[in-house]
Amino acid sequence: MSIRGTRITLRALEADDLERLHVWSNDEALWAMLGGWHFPTSREAQREWLGRLKSDTLNQRFGIETSEHGLIGTANLVDIDWKNRTAEHGMMIGFEHLRGQGYGREVIATVMRYAFDELGLERLSTTIIEYNQASLATYTGKAPWVIEGTQRQWYFRKGQRWDRHLLGVTAADYRAWMAARDGDS
Structure with a gap:
């Protein structure tokens, strides 16, 4: 199964993706833009991580693929709380x-459609x-997400402290955004 957008497809990560995932997992500039802490990752650790994904119903990770470029990135729905119908997205x-080039915007829209329309979730956070x-x-400018708070000086990067912005979107926000987009067509 894959989840299709207009120019992108979200699909399961496969063993064939490991080399590219390994390069990205060790790209210091890339990880400086993302949350969390990251250490250098071996090919074996990457393989083990991928092996654990197949049975994890609370943490879904997808490859972002285009017909022109192949695998261009990853997206996720993690910490899925099926009772409260919420998840974290990244x-x-x-x-x-x-x-x-608009791929990120399309990934966000595709993930929201899948989370809200297919999985029945009610809220996503990032x-x-x-x-x-x-x-x-x-x-916040091209999708219906709202900054819901700021945790001051959360991260230590580049020799200084940085804030972490908390963002959220609800199924109702998403549906209103889609209706407005459809009205503009």
Whole structure:
């Protein structure tokens, strides 16, 4: 099964993706833009991580694929809470030259459609480090996500402290956004 957007497809990660995932997992500049802490990752650790994904119903990770470029990044729905119908969402476009071309916006829309229309979730959340202005603009300017709070000085990066923005979107936000988009057509 795959989840189709207009230019992108979200699909299961496969063993054939390991080399590209390994390169991205060790890209210091890429990880500086993402949350969490990251250590250098071996090929074996990457293989073990991929092997654990197949049976994890609470943490779904997808490859972002285009017909032109193949695998360009990853997206996820993690910490899925089936009782409260919520999940955390994240994504990354691994190739720097493909960022800023609308793929991220399409991934967000495709993930929301899948989460809200297919899985029946009611809310998604994400976090963004304050200096990642491109991601912040994509989620809040081109998608219906709202900054719901800021955790001051959450991250230590580049020798200083940075805030973490907490963002959220509800199924109702998504449906209103889709209706407005359909009305503009």
